[in-house]
Amino acid sequence: MPKIVDHDERRTEIVRAIVKVIAEAGVSGATVRTISREGGFSSGVIAHYFSNKDEMIRFAFEFVADRVFRRIDARLKQASGPERVRVILEEHVPIGKHDDETAVALAFWEMALHDDALRAQFRDKYRRWREYLRLEMRALLPATPPDVLDRRVDLAVAAADGLLITFAMEGKRYRQVDRRAILDELMGLLGLSDRAAEAA
Amino acid sequence: MPKIVDHDERRTEIVRAIVKVIAEAGVSGATVRTISREGGFSSGVIAHYFSNKDEMIRFAFEFVADRVFRRIDARLKQASGPERVRVILEEHVPIGKHDDETAVALAFWEMALHDDALRAQFRDKYRRWREYLRLEMRALLPATPPDVLDRRVDLAVAAADGLLITFAMEGKRYRQVDRRAILDELMGLLGLSDRAAEAA
DNA sequence: ATTTTTGCAATACAGTTGTTTGATAAAGGC
DNA sequence: GCCTTTATCAAACAACTGTATTGCAAAAAT
Numbered sequence: 001m002p003k004i005v006d007h008d009e010r011r012t013e014i015v016r017a018i019v020k021v022i023a024e025a026g027v028s029g030a031t032v033r034t035i036s037r038e039g040g041f042s043s044g045v046i047a048h049y050f051s052n053k054d055e056m057i058r059f060a061f062e063f064v065a066d067r068v069f070r071r072i073d074a075r076l077k078q079a080s081g082p083e084r085v086r087v088i089l090e091e092h093v094p095i096g097k098h099d100d101e102t103a104v105a106l107a108f109w110e111m112a113l114h115d116d117a118l119r120a121q122f123r124d125k126y127r128r129w130r131e132y133l134r135l136e137m138r139a140l141l142p143a144t145p146p147d148v149l150d151r152r153v154d155l156a157v158a159a160a161d162g163l164l165i166t167f168a169m170e171g172k173r174y175r176q177v178d179r180r181a182i183l184d185e186l187m188g189l190l191g192l193s194d195r196a197a198e199a200a
Numbered sequence: 201m202p203k204i205v206d207h208d209e210r211r212t213e214i215v216r217a218i219v220k221v222i223a224e225a226g227v228s229g230a231t232v233r234t235i236s237r238e239g240g241f242s243s244g245v246i247a248h249y250f251s252n253k254d255e256m257i258r259f260a261f262e263f264v265a266d267r268v269f270r271r272i273d274a275r276l277k278q279a280s281g282p283e284r285v286r287v288i289l290e291e292h293v294p295i296g297k298h299d300d301e302t303a304v305a306l307a308f309w310e311m312a313l314h315d316d317a318l319r320a321q322f323r324d325k326y327r328r329w330r331e332y333l334r335l336e337m338r339a340l341l342p343a344t345p346p347d348v349l350d351r352r353v354d355l356a357v358a359a360a361d362g363l364l365i366t367f368a369m370e371g372k373r374y375r376q377v378d379r380r381a382i383l384d385e386l387m388g389l390l391g392l393s394d395r396a397a398e399a400a
Numbered sequence: 401a402t403t404t405t406t407g408c409a410a411t412a413c414a415g416t417t418g419t420t421t422g423a424t425a426a427a428g429g430c
Numbered sequence: 431g432c433c434t435t436t437a438t439c440a441a442a443c444a445a446c447t448g449t450a451t452t453g454c455a456a457a458a459a460t
Contacts, residue, residue, distance in 0.1 A: 024314075025314060026310060026311065026313060026314035026315075027228075027310060028227075028228075028311075028314075029314070102313075103313055103314075106306075106309050106310045106313055107310055109306050109309075109310070109365055109368075109369075110226060110227060110306045110307055110309070110310040111226065111228075112369065113226060113302075113303055113306055113368055113369070114224075114225060114226035114228075114229070114303075115226075119369060122369050123369065123370065126369070126370075148385065151381060151382050151385040152385065152389075154363075154366065154382050155359055155363075155382060155385060155386055155389070157362065157366065158358075158359050158360075158361075158362025158363045158365070158366055158382075159355055159358050159359045159362055160358075160362065161358075161361065161362035161365050161366075162357065162358025162359055162360065162361035162362035162363075162365075163354075163355075163358045163362075165309055165358070165361050166354065166357065166358055166361075168309075168313055169309075169312065169313065169319060169322050169323065169326070170323065170326075181351060182351050182354050182355060182358075185348070185351040185352065185355060186355055189352075189355070189389040189390065190389065
């Protein structure tokens with residue numbers, strides 16, 4: 001398919017291969033060759049659409065992170081009350097769907113810790129995530145002091161990240177119902193359960 | 201220093217170099233050469249004390265994880281009440297000390313997700329961690345049903361792991377007092393603060 | 401004092417890495 | 431229909447990887 005090729009489309013196609021490889025073999029197994037083999041194209045294609053591997057990795061992380069927000073935005077349109085917080089958390093923590101993204105998240109964290117550009121990406125995404133959560137939690141907890149609310153937002157984010165790790169490592173031990181129960185417990189402790197919201 | 205050499209001692213010396221390199225350059229920057237240069241010895245030493253790099257990495261993770269428990273055990277000897285839970289959480293989350301271990305934790309998670317032996321290590325350590333927490337939390341929350349307590353233990357572990365990530369990525373934004381305040385809030389929500397314990 | 405043993409350095413080795421280059425072919429524009 | 435553009439492949443490149451090998455010197459053992 002030479003000439004007319006949608007570059008963005010092709011890039012996301014490559015990203016799909018990257019995600020799959022990282023999910024299966026980790027970041028150390030994600031080489032130019034394994035990725036291109038997974039995608040069914042030669043290694044030259046990657047060189048054609050990305051200036052180098054770092055840019056490719058950055059694009060992949062950006063894409064996956066944005067995809068999470070796109071899912072959240074879509075589901076938020078028809079959600080209300082505490083359910084809105086649950087949507088924000090559920091789309092980050094793997095409960096049934098998008099398991100392959102957890103491997104990407106772990107790789108993202110490890111690499112971002114040692115790469116300024118990736119860390120900037122991390123901060124951008126997490127700032128947005130916190131804004132989502134603070135907005136919804138403020139609506140459910142109108143009487144909570146701002147600083148306390150901020151800490152609870154931080155804890156919600158931390159708990160979600162931590163549960164992602166737990167479920168990734170001990171997937172067999174935590175079935176879907178268990179995962180939801182833990183998320184329920186979290187929301188209850190944060191004062192975001194239906195009953196808690198009514199009481200407040 | 202040929203002949204009489206304490207092998208365990210020498211191995212931990214190598215581990216120190218590994219931790220330093222991982223903390224500074226990440227797992228991708230931790231090669232046999234960078235590690236041996238950091239440690240001030242030749243690459244032959246590594247081959248002499250470990251059968252291969254995988255075993256070396258495994259030993260390093262094991263060592264660091266055990267070091268955390270050793271710190272916890274030491275501090276638990278002179279701690280009582282909710283403070284005991286705080287000790288268990290504080291020695292995992294970086295608050296001032298042992299910052300270099302956070303990079304090791306992130307590397308551990310990413311690698312363990314794709315390596316059976318490392319994942320077994322992870323499960324061992326986390327099982328022990330959960331036992332510590334469950335014991336202390338049971339004492340503070342005697343009336344809590346077992347399944348609820350289990351979920352709260354899971355959430356405590358998850359929150360600690362997540363906060364580790366938060367503080368690693370946004371170290372500048374979270375000062376020591378902020379980190380302690382968030383940990384306080386967590387313990388409060390879990391019903392483990394001094395007041396909550398008295399009320400229960 | 402001589403002989404082992406062993407900790408360590410240095411180097412060699414084969415395989416893999418990200419990247420570059422040259423060739424090929426397909427689809428525009430004119 | 432010709433010419434330019436470009437998407438793709440295949441191969442080659444130098445650099446780096448983990449590991450194996452060789453040599454040597456220092457300390458026990460006898």
